[in-house]
Amino acid sequence: MKRKITLKQIARELDVSISTVSKALRNSPEISADTKQKVQAFAKLYNYRPNNIALSLKNRKTNTIGIIIPEIVHHFFSKVIRGVELVANKRGYNVIIGLSNESFSKEVINMEMLANGSIDGFILSISKETLQLQDYHHFNETMSQGMPIVMFDRVVSDINCDKVIVNDFGGAKSAVEKLITNGCKSIALITTKDYVSVGKLRTQGYMDALNDAGFELESELILKLDDKLDYEVHLDALENEIEHLFKSNKSVDGVFAVNELYALSAMKVARKLGLEIPKDIQVIGFTDGVLSKHSTPSLTTVSQHAQVMGEKAADLLINRLETEHNENEDETYQTVVIETDLIERKSTK
Amino acid sequence: MKRKITLKQIARELDVSISTVSKALRNSPEISADTKQKVQAFAKLYNYRPNNIALSLKNRKTNTIGIIIPEIVHHFFSKVIRGVELVANKRGYNVIIGLSNESFSKEVINMEMLANGSIDGFILSISKETLQLQDYHHFNETMSQGMPIVMFDRVVSDINCDKVIVNDFGGAKSAVEKLITNGCKSIALITTKDYVSVGKLRTQGYMDALNDAGFELESELILKLDDKLDYEVHLDALENEIEHLFKSNKSVDGVFAVNELYALSAMKVARKLGLEIPKDIQVIGFTDGVLSKHSTPSLTTVSQHAQVMGEKAADLLINRLETEHNENEDETYQTVVIETDLIERKSTK
Numbered sequence: 001m002k003r004k005i006t007l008k009q010i011a012r013e014l015d016v017s018i019s020t021v022s023k024a025l026r027n028s029p030e031i032s033a034d035t036k037q038k039v040q041a042f043a044k045l046y047n048y049r050p051n052n053i054a055l056s057l058k059n060r061k062t063n064t065i066g067i068i069i070p071e072i073v074h075h076f077f078s079k080v081i082r083g084v085e086l087v088a089n090k091r092g093y094n095v096i097i098g099l100s101n102e103s104f105s106k107e108v109i110n111m112e113m114l115a116n117g118s119i120d121g122f123i124l125s126i127s128k129e130t131l132q133l134q135d136y137h138h139f140n141e142t143m144s145q146g147m148p149i150v151m152f153d154r155v156v157s158d159i160n161c162d163k164v165i166v167n168d169f170g171g172a173k174s175a176v177e178k179l180i181t182n183g184c185k186s187i188a189l190i191t192t193k194d195y196v197s198v199g200k201l202r203t204q205g206y207m208d209a210l211n212d213a214g215f216e217l218e219s220e221l222i223l224k225l226d227d228k229l230d231y232e233v234h235l236d237a238l239e240n241e242i243e244h245l246f247k248s249n250k251s252v253d254g255v256f257a258v259n260e261l262y263a264l265s266a267m268k269v270a271r272k273l274g275l276e277i278p279k280d281i282q283v284i285g286f287t288d289g290v291l292s293k294h295s296t297p298s299l300t301t302v303s304q305h306a307q308v309m310g311e312k313a314a315d316l317l318i319n320r321l322e323t324e325h326n327e328n329e330d331e332t333y334q335t336v337v338i339e340t341d342l343i344e345r346k347s348t349k
Numbered sequence: 350m351k352r353k354i355t356l357k358q359i360a361r362e363l364d365v366s367i368s369t370v371s372k373a374l375r376n377s378p379e380i381s382a383d384t385k386q387k388v389q390a391f392a393k394l395y396n397y398r399p400n401n402i403a404l405s406l407k408n409r410k411t412n413t414i415g416i417i418i419p420e421i422v423h424h425f426f427s428k429v430i431r432g433v434e435l436v437a438n439k440r441g442y443n444v445i446i447g448l449s450n451e452s453f454s455k456e457v458i459n460m461e462m463l464a465n466g467s468i469d470g471f472i473l474s475i476s477k478e479t480l481q482l483q484d485y486h487h488f489n490e491t492m493s494q495g496m497p498i499v500m501f502d503r504v505v506s507d508i509n510c511d512k513v514i515v516n517d518f519g520g521a522k523s524a525v526e527k528l529i530t531n532g533c534k535s536i537a538l539i540t541t542k543d544y545v546s547v548g549k550l551r552t553q554g555y556m557d558a559l560n561d562a563g564f565e566l567e568s569e570l571i572l573k574l575d576d577k578l579d580y581e582v583h584l585d586a587l588e589n590e591i592e593h594l595f596k597s598n599k600s601v602d603g604v605f606a607v608n609e610l611y612a613l614s615a616m617k618v619a620r621k622l623g624l625e626i627p628k629d630i631q632v633i634g635f636t637d638g639v640l641s642k643h644s645t646p647s648l649t650t651v652s653q654h655a656q657v658m659g660e661k662a663a664d665l666l667i668n669r670l671e672t673e674h675n676e677n678e679d680e681t682y683q684t685v686v687i688e689t690d691l692i693e694r695k696s697t698k
Contacts, residue, residue, distance in 0.1 A: 029378050064462060072434075072446075073427040081421050085448060089455075094462055097421075097446040099434060106438075113413060113443055118467050264643055294613055296645030 008146060010042055064094040065317060066119035068110055070102045070127045070154070075289045076306045077125070080152060083310020084123055091318050093120075100127040108138045120321050121148040123313045126156065128227075134158075150317045152309050154198060155335075162316040163335040164309050168198045168286075171302040171340030172205025175284045176256050178300075178342060180213045182282055182349045184254030187215070188245060190262040192227040199227075202258045202286060221249055225262070235265070242269045253281050260287035263299055267347060283347040297346035305338050312336050357495065359391055413443040414666060415468035417459055419451045419476045419503070424638045425655045426474070429501060432659020433472055440667050442469075449476040457487045469670050470497040472662045475505065477576075483507075499666045501658050503547060504684075511665040512684040513658050517547045517635075520651040520689030521554025524633040525605050527649075527691060529562045531631055531698045533603030536564070537594060539611040541576040548576075551607045551635060570598055574611070584614070591618045602630050609636035613644055616696060632696040646695035654687050661685050 011018045016035065024031045024039035031039075065088050069077040081097065088095050096119065098110035107127045114122070122142065130136070131154065139159050143149055152164040179187050189206045192199035203222070210217055223245045225238070242265055246252060255270075257263035263285030267277055275281045277297055285292060285301040292299040316334065360367045365384065373380045373388035380388075414437050418426040430446065437444050445468065447459035456476045463471070471491065479485070480503065488508050492498055501513040528536050538555045541548035552571070559566055572594045574587070591614055595601060604619075606612035612634030616626055624630045626646055634641060634650040641648040665683065 062462075072430050073424065075422065078422040078427070081448075085421075085450065094458060095448065096459075096463065096467075097448075099430075099444065099446075101434065109443060110445075113411075113467075114445065118445075118462075290640060291643050294640050294644060 010039065010046075014038060014042060062118060062120050063092060064096060064119045065314065066111075066114035066122050067095060067097045068100055068107060068114075068122060068124035069097065070100050070125055072099055076153075076287065076304065079288055079306035080125075080310035080313070083307035083312075084314045085310075086307070087311045087314035088318070091314075093314075093318060100130075102128045104129040104133055104135065111138055111142060115142055115145075115147055119147075121150070121317045123150045123152065123310075123317055125152050126154045131156070148317060148320045150313045150320075152313045160331070160333055162313075162320065162333050164313045164316065165335060165337055166198070166304045166309065167337050167339050168201035169205040169208070171286065171304070171342075172202035172256065172258070173209045174205075174340070174342055175286065175302050176206050176209035177213070178344075178348065179254035179256065179282055179284060180209065180215075182254075182278075184282055186218075186221065186249065186251040187254035187256060188221045188223065188249065188252045190223045190225065190242065190245070190255060190257040190266060192258060193224050199258055206256055218249075221245075221252065238262070238265050239269050242266050243273070246270065246273055246275075255281065255283045257283065257285050260285050260289040260291050260299070260301070263287075263301070263347075264291055264295055267295065267297070267299070277347055278349045282349060284342075292343075292345065295347075300345045300348040301343050303341045303343050305340070309338050312338065359388065359395075363387060363391060411467060411469050412441060413445060413468045414663065415460075415463035415471050416444060416446045417449055417456060417463075417471060417473035418446065419449050419474055421448055425502075425636065425653065428637055428655035429474075429659035429662070432656035432661075433663045434659075435656075436660045436663035437667070440663075442663075442667060449479075451477045453478040453482055453484065460487055460491060464491055464494075464496055468496075470499070470666050472499045472501065472659075472666055474501050475503040480505070497666060497669045499662045499669075501662045509680070509682055511662075511669065511682050513662045513665065514684060514686055515547070515653045515658065516686050516688050517550035518554040518557070520635065520653070520691075521551035521605065521607070522558045523554075523689070523691055524635065524651050525555050525558035526562070527693075527697065528603035528605065528631055528633060529558065529564070531603075531627075533631055535567075535570065535598065535600040536603035536605060537570045537572065537598065537601045539572045539574065539591065539594070539604060539606040539615060541607060542573050548607055555605055567598075570594075570601065587611070587614050588618050591615050592622070595619065595622055595624075604630065604632045606632065606634050609634050609638040609640050609648070609650070612636075612648055612650070612696075613640055616644065616646070616648070626696055627698045631698060633691075641692075641694065644696075649694045649697040650692050652690045652692050654689070658687050661687065 007018050007021050011021045020031060020035065021039050024036045025043060027036065065084065067081060067084060071077060085095050098114055100107035100110060104127060107130055136156065136159050139149055143161060150162045153166060155163045155165055176187060189203065191203050207217060223241060225241060246269060255266045257266055263283055267283050270277055270281050277283060283299065285299050287301050288304050288306045292301045356367050356370050360370045369380060369384065370388050373385045374392060376385065414433065416430060416433060420426060434444050445463065447463055449456035449459060453476060456479055485505065485508050488498055492510060499511045502515060504512045504514055525536060538552065540552050556566060572590060574590060595618060604615045606615055612632055616632050619626055619630050626632060632648065634648050636650050637653050637655045641650045
């Protein structure tokens with residue numbers, strides 16, 4: 001793919017400021033006819049498409065961070081936003097939020113809208129549809145125009161930017177190790193299909209823990225649910241799937257679920273089948289949700305420290321915004337891995 | 350308070366278009382020197398403060414709605430946003446969200462930021478601090494500059510705009526009537542201090558139901574909590590308050606709580622004191638939360654239909670944005686009252 005020429009590059013080539021290029025392209029009366037002609041000819045020659053991001057970007061610093069999240073009715077994302085707000089406000093930045101609703105086109109539209117002069121940079125988590133399509137052009141274009149992006153939780157290795165992720169693999173592994181230590185002999189996994197990276201990593205953590213302990217991997221103990229179905233609405237469908245899992249595998253005495261709703265539903269189904277928790281079956285979830293501590297029994301979970309993720313993402317973005325970038329150096333990016341904690345409650349021995 | 354002159358009024362006085370006034374004030378080369386002089390002199394004479402809202406507003410329609418909510422980690426507000434998104438997207442609008450974090454100054458800053466050319470109108474719920482200060486100038490100024498506001502849930506009668514509210518009074522009253530019908534003789538209320546209008550109305554609904562049934566109002570049965578304390582963090586403090594209420598009033602056999610967390614904590618404390626739910630004590634909450642249906646026992650609640658509120662608010666705002674306003678007519682505003690439903694679960698007989 002041919003790289004698009006940027007304002008920055010035009011400015012460098014013609015030895016004028018970025019602001020001059022921007023103004024010349026908008027035909028500003030502030031710029032001499034001679035310079036305008038030169039800039040416009042150069043831009044045309046290199047197929048420069050005037051981009052609102054770049055045009056507005058250099059005009060003003062907004063001191064505002066744009067967040068794009070896939071879903072609003074989700075405690076994890078709410079907590080991340082709280083973390084971003086905390087650090088942003090402390091460091092003199094505002095925050096505005098756009099939603100992709102797990103849709104690729106909404107993600108693109110919302111990024112364009114916010115990038116259009118409203119914000120200095122993005123903190124975002126990729127929508128499921130984008131991950132499925134593997135189309136990341138909007139992220140790369142935004143960054144090539146000089147607007148930094150920090151990604152959190154749902155990230156992909158194809159994109160070069162600062163990232164904040166949870167140790168999904170390690171968190172899942174330690175949860176399953178806990179079940180093994182507690183005496184479980186037959187441990188089921190309730191997870192999502194693999195296209196969301198975090199689901200995949202948690203599944204790998206489960207398998208690695210079993211492998212290390214010398215357990216045989218039984219594929220019938222792994223329930224992969226299609227999380228495009230909103231199970232909060234279709235709770236019955238979720239419970240039926242889990243009931244089928246338990247009935248087909250009567251020996252199951254441990255469950256690791258990759259989210260809170262799956263874990264709570266597993267407990268509900270287990271109780272319905274006459275199993276006592278944690279005596280007959282032990283359950284661990286993966287979440288920072290509110291349900292875990294209020295459920296009966298309260299749920300042992302892997303805590304992701306969502307608020308810390310948000311704080312860290314905000315620091316990474318603001319540091320980048322406030323550091324003068326040297327044109328001749330390649331950018332170097334960081335990936336910050338937030339370690340998980342196992343919060344033990346009453347659903348495990 | 351002297352009313353600020355608006356772009357609209359300057360345009361009318363000088364018999365030019367709003368766009369001309371806006372451009373003249375920004376010293377645009379498109380406007381003749383003569384007109385510029387006239388507009389600028391007039392604006393100076395009437396102390397016109399150029400306001401970014403008005404300047405940018407007439408330049409373009411953004412087809413974007415700005416939402417300002419007091420708190421992000423809150424299922425009710427998330428559901429309202431989902432409703433706004435649903436209708437907005439159907440009608441060709443985007444949505445961006447700003448948070449006040451219950452702070453007056455953050456509310457003002459976020460409104461200014463979004464009004465600055467990013468959006469066409471606001472949907473918002475007032476912060477607690479603003480309600481306490483009773484300072485509503487930022488709402489009135491925004492509207493006087495031609496940017497419409499629709500308020501939901503937390504509204505005040507001092508402000509003339511479209512509103513969407515829950516029937517908090519009626520919802521609370523019917524909940525308490527349910528407890529009375531179910532045989533409760535001593536009904537406690539767990540509520541917030543009165544400065545948030547919805548808390549006040551729910552308290553009035555409680556009192557009205559008791560009064561209608563010929564019950565005597567006992568002030569020691571009303572627990573008013575300071576909701577500036579984050580009880581999700583300070584759960585112990587909340588439970589201690591409720592334990593004190595129950596221990597000082599051993600006859601209590603019914604509880605109406607104005608939110609989900611208070612209701613769940615009441616159930617937890619009751620169980621701890623050896624009371625059976627619903628045999629010894631019946632509990633009803635007020636919420637659209639996720640905890641109610643997953644708690645043990647599941648909680649009977651007053652459903653606010655948060656998503657419907659969001660849908661209705663979006664329709665009101667977009668209708669107003671898409672209706673040509675006649676200069677000579679006064680605006681007429683609507684208040685839409687969403688009726689509640691009592692969702693019966695296992696915490697009542």
